Amino acid sequence: MTERTQHTSSNPRLVSPLSATLGFSQVIDDIAATAAERERDHRLPHEEIAKLKALGFGALRLPSDAGGHGVSLRELFVVARDIAAADSNIAHAFRNHLWQVEAALKRREHPFHARVLELTAQKKTIGLGFVESDVRAAGARPTKVLTRLEWDASRDVYVGSGEKPYATGNLYNDAFTGVAVESRAGRTVQYVLERGAGVSNDDDWQGFGQRLTGSGTARFHDVTVPPAHVYPADPPKSDEAAPWGFTFHQVYLTNCIAGIARRVALDGAGVLRARGRNFYHGEAAHPTDEPVLHALLGRIRAYAASVEAIADRAADALQRAWDAYGTRDEYEATLAATLAASEAKVVIDDLAPQIASWLIDLGSGSVVSRIGALDRHWRNIKVIASHNPRLYKERLLGQNLLSGQLPPTGAFF
Template sequence: MTQVQPKLPATRINDAQQALAVAQQLAEQFRRDAALRDRERQLPHHELAQFFASGLGAITVPRAFGGIAIPSAQLAAIVAILSEADAAIGQVPQNHFYALEVLRVNGSPAQQQRLYDEVLAGVHLGNALAEFNSPSAHQRSTRVTAGRLTGSKFYATGALFADRIPTAARGDDDKEQLVFVPRHQAGVSVIDDWSGFGQRTTGSGSVQFVDVIVSDEDVVPFQTAFERPTAVGPFAQILHAAIDQGIARAAFNDMLDFLRNRARPWPDSGVERASDDPLTLDRTGRLAARLSAGDALLALAGDAVDRAQQHATAENVAAASVTVAQARAWTTEVSLEAGNLLFELGGSRASLREHNFDRHWRNARTHTLHDPVRWKYPAIGNYLLNGVLPPRRGTL
């Protein structure tokens, strides 16, 4: 059993109000060079170390283990704040919190105590779930047998920065496990080969495991979290919805600043400033309303996730999945709309490289493909019309 030490020791956060304040302070720092990091692909090693040293990485740890078990709506608000400042930094902790939720529902008390203690100390959990060599995203060939882990992963968001890499692998019984692999264990190779046109600094590259020695204490059941009702799926998805909401707000705020201070009015529009144009005012007001609706949907979804966590019945989990799917579908569309509208109203000057405003649309377009919205509407409709409970999985 390997004990993992964080890059920096973490402070303790005592309540949700403090967590929100810390997130806002960090967001102010992260926002300053977000455009530069995206343009030059400067990976946020320092910024993520700051995040986990701040104590925010431990805010979902249950109270029985020393955490504050922050409500899901407030967690989503924090993720949205961070994603508004820098969408890549906002996405990286999503897998960290997801792994902690799997640990909460499936870990043994000894595993929970040890791994929660690490996280409270500042340990960052990455991920290695998806694979190229399987016919579909939920099928994996990576194996953990006789204490050895072998396989290859991609889209391993955050693994490049992490202290442990929770890894999906099939065990001796062919059931999927989540192996909390130490990042620097012999045989682990994290490859910085992510080249997406959006979310460029998430470190979402490849991970290879070659005969990696793993301890039984680091292996947590994974598949069984979906064989019975748990909130793991909707919990994962509300964080993705929050990332999209943050991206939308970043695009909207940059649009407001540009229209007020830098945009020129359309020729023959009859106004002196672009911000006085009636059509611009209409489109801006419409998007503002849609953004506020996104905040409200996230709050409703957070309450539904909390109910499913506290009382994990089939109906509560289904209701949470559907409520979160509605929020995710909405924030998907609004984040893309906000990125588009910035250019529509800002005109060609908004596309200048010095602004790097295109990163908002690129980030939204890339992140919203994580689990496409087209999967969600049929599940919502089937539940509402026919009472069919949605499938239990991490993408719904």
């Protein structure tokens, strides 16, 4: 770990020293200050996300001489958690882009991944164009939104159409990637499609939490892809390579929940300071002097700190897996990261909703108004936690301990 992440504080705060060093303090503070208002008014955070792009959040992992900040994977999670503490919707909206950057950094010699890094260096973000084929089928894998790219000789471009539901972040993204069959040779290809004519996004996501992630339906109608942005498919992995390629997704979401837990602790202190009167059967005239409320705030703080520590453990394991990429230690390090991610999810998905509930206990009737939108913390936690349910993580962890059963390798575990 570099010096940038060694500075710690005994007192929880919204912005880490690392984010401050990288120049993100003001925008994170501003995002936090307006989060409740956005929630109440259902105002999509286009402006806030644009500011983070301009500061290079989407390019944090690129080397400084390639348009980025050169941070480690572990440091990326530090900054992402700060943003999640400010507004978990915004942090969540970047997940698919950041995962693609990670994949591209490992395979940058391939022209498809080189294009992803080129767009990222331009401070653009890239969404996914995959969709699950049949949610009713056990083990269903993602298929293609643009199932075919038809060659249009009159314009020297490929043309395709398709829809992607649950297109998290695509409302804010500048380009999209996917896999399709191209018509001329009938081969499977990868493509990069930049936003333009024929691309639209509907804000039709109906979740009770994470309402501003842009997780509605992305539509692609007769979009054109120049042949220069159609690439060969990635070669298959060798038998020795680690098969768990999607642990980043889970650690990132769990990291977002850890950010919400931190925000609950900070909001708890604010709630207690703002309460104007105590219950008549309390022991102090003012809530800020009430011992039982001090104790509850302390419990919230301690549990939130524990959640962050467990998330850090998973992020550290993922960093070790990254460091082992391409070495003989890759398999074991990647397996360990997948198991650590599962352990973190099981514990955090249990603890974090309880922490958010204690916030309501702390404020009592003075915090249930929709104006403060404090209920968003519980709702957002539960919606993020619904990704890849912990019940299956629990089962796998037990099976692995008993018999050495290995985790599934698909993106939806």
